[in-house]
Amino acid sequence: MTKRYGGILGVLAGTAFFFACSGAEAEKTQPATGNISYADAFPGIKFTRPVLLLEVPGMPETFVVLEQPGTVQIVARNDTSWNKSRFADVEVTGGRSGGDERGLLGFAFHPEYRTNRKYYFFYVHNSANILAEGLADTTLLKDSGTPLRILLSIPDPYANHNGGTIGFGPKDGFLYVGTGDGGSAGDPKGNGQDKNALLGKMLRIDVDARENGKPYGIPKDNPFVDGGAPEVWAYGLRNPWKWDFDSVTGDLWVGDVGQNRLEEISIIEKGGNYGWKIWEGDQCYPRGGTDCALSGHKPPVFTYGRDAEGGISVTGGIFYRGDSSSPYHESYLFGDYGTNNVWSVKKNGQAKVLPKSPEISISSFGKDSRGRVYIMGVGDDVIYRMDGLDGASAAVGGRK
Numbered sequence: 001m002t003k004r005y006g007g008i009l010g011v012l013a014g015t016a017f018f019f020a021c022s023g024a025e026a027e028k029t030q031p032a033t034g035n036i037s038y039a040d041a042f043p044g045i046k047f048t049r050p051v052l053l054l055e056v057p058g059m060p061e062t063f064v065v066l067e068q069p070g071t072v073q074i075v076a077r078n079d080t081s082w083n084k085s086r087f088a089d090v091e092v093t094g095g096r097s098g099g100d101e102r103g104l105l106g107f108a109f110h111p112e113y114r115t116n117r118k119y120y121f122f123y124v125h126n127s128a129n130i131l132a133e134g135l136a137d138t139t140l141l142k143d144s145g146t147p148l149r150i151l152l153s154i155p156d157p158y159a160n161h162n163g164g165t166i167g168f169g170p171k172d173g174f175l176y177v178g179t180g181d182g183g184s185a186g187d188p189k190g191n192g193q194d195k196n197a198l199l200g201k202m203l204r205i206d207v208d209a210r211e212n213g214k215p216y217g218i219p220k221d222n223p224f225v226d227g228g229a230p231e232v233w234a235y236g237l238r239n240p241w242k243w244d245f246d247s248v249t250g251d252l253w254v255g256d257v258g259q260n261r262l263e264e265i266s267i268i269e270k271g272g273n274y275g276w277k278i279w280e281g282d283q284c285y286p287r288g289g290t291d292c293a294l295s296g297h298k299p300p301v302f303t304y305g306r307d308a309e310g311g312i313s314v315t316g317g318i319f320y321r322g323d324s325s326s327p328y329h330e331s332y333l334f335g336d337y338g339t340n341n342v343w344s345v346k347k348n349g350q351a352k353v354l355p356k357s358p359e360i361s362i363s364s365f366g367k368d369s370r371g372r373v374y375i376m377g378v379g380d381d382v383i384y385r386m387d388g389l390d391g392a393s394a395a396v397g398g399r400k
């Protein structure tokens with residue numbers, strides 16, 4: 001079952017690929033190509049704990065930026081400078097300091113936003129993970145004040161591991177919602193492998209339908225409609241903090257945060273089991289265990305460990321399509337919250353180590369309709385643009 005919202009859909013790229021099953025071995029990880037640098041993307045504009053950047057549909061150089069303590073900002077070019085204005089405030093719990101994973105976490109525009117003005121956001125409030133629908137005013141740059149429609153309110157027992165990224169599938173038009181395993185450590189509730197739980201999952205719902213007393217519909221081809229929670233699209237995730245679609249193939253690339261040992265990048269497929277908490281990355285969990293047979297476990301595309309070359313907590317990123325001449329053409333770009341290391345990886349597991357970001361405690365990557373890439377962190381008030389991904393000089397991407 002698919003639902004399309006117009007626009008030009010790309011052709012599925014014919015790619016034979018294999019998964020790298022033993023992590024970031026030296027031969028699979030290469031140094032950066034080109035001259036990559038980081039520049040203040042919005043000179044003169046500061047943000048409070050930015051965790052997401054999206055371009056407003058149909059409005060180049062006009063962006064939504066989420067601030068984790070609960071503000072949706074708009075930043076837009078005004079001739080030679082940038083202006084910041086407030087789209088909405090959201091009453092959230094937490095997300096105001098340090099490594100607090102709560103607050104305002106996700107945002108997505110309806111595929112028909114320019115005509116129906118609907119938008120969606122994900123946040124933590126009073127020990128629940130909430131997905132809500134709002135309505136913008138006719139400027140498309142401010143909430144209308146219309147009461148919110150709550151679609152999901154998932155009780156969540158611990159403050160950490162709240163997932164939070166949401167996005168509409170580029171090929172099916174359904175809303176995908178990434179949830180954490182609940183939190184604490186070691187998934188004490190066993191949510192990851194429980195197909196009846198909405199935590200530790202990638203969910204997929206139809207925001208335009210109302211079925212069975214729920215404020216949304218279930219796509220008919222969701223994999224567990226006959227055994228499990230019907231909202232579940234894939235399971236065995238620990239904390240899919242950030243993920244992104246390849247808009248051409250529809251591939252869903254996720255960074256799933258590890259427990260003690262391995263951070264992983266995976267491509268989420270329908271019904272897939274990503275292993276947690278029987279597997280951590282491509283290894284048995286707990287470490288040293290040998291009883292981790294799990295039929296159908298989908299191994300990661302890439303993993304990295306806990307050291308200076310790796311990090312402590314993966315921040316999934318964006319899928320960079322780029323021009324075919326770019327060394328990063330069709331790569332997933334991601335980084336580490338603790339070390340500010342940045343990588344690219346292709347579907348065959350080949351990775352490159354990019355120059356470290358500024359010391360920002362990386363929270364998110366972003367991209368726009370011009371192919372530019374952004375990076376931000378909760379330890380800095382500046383959003384940076386990554387220049388040079390097209391393989392040309394670092395001067396590329398300056399103001400025009």
Ligand SMILES: [Ca+2]
Pocket residue numbers: 156157158159160161162180181182183
């Ligand atoms: Ca939690």
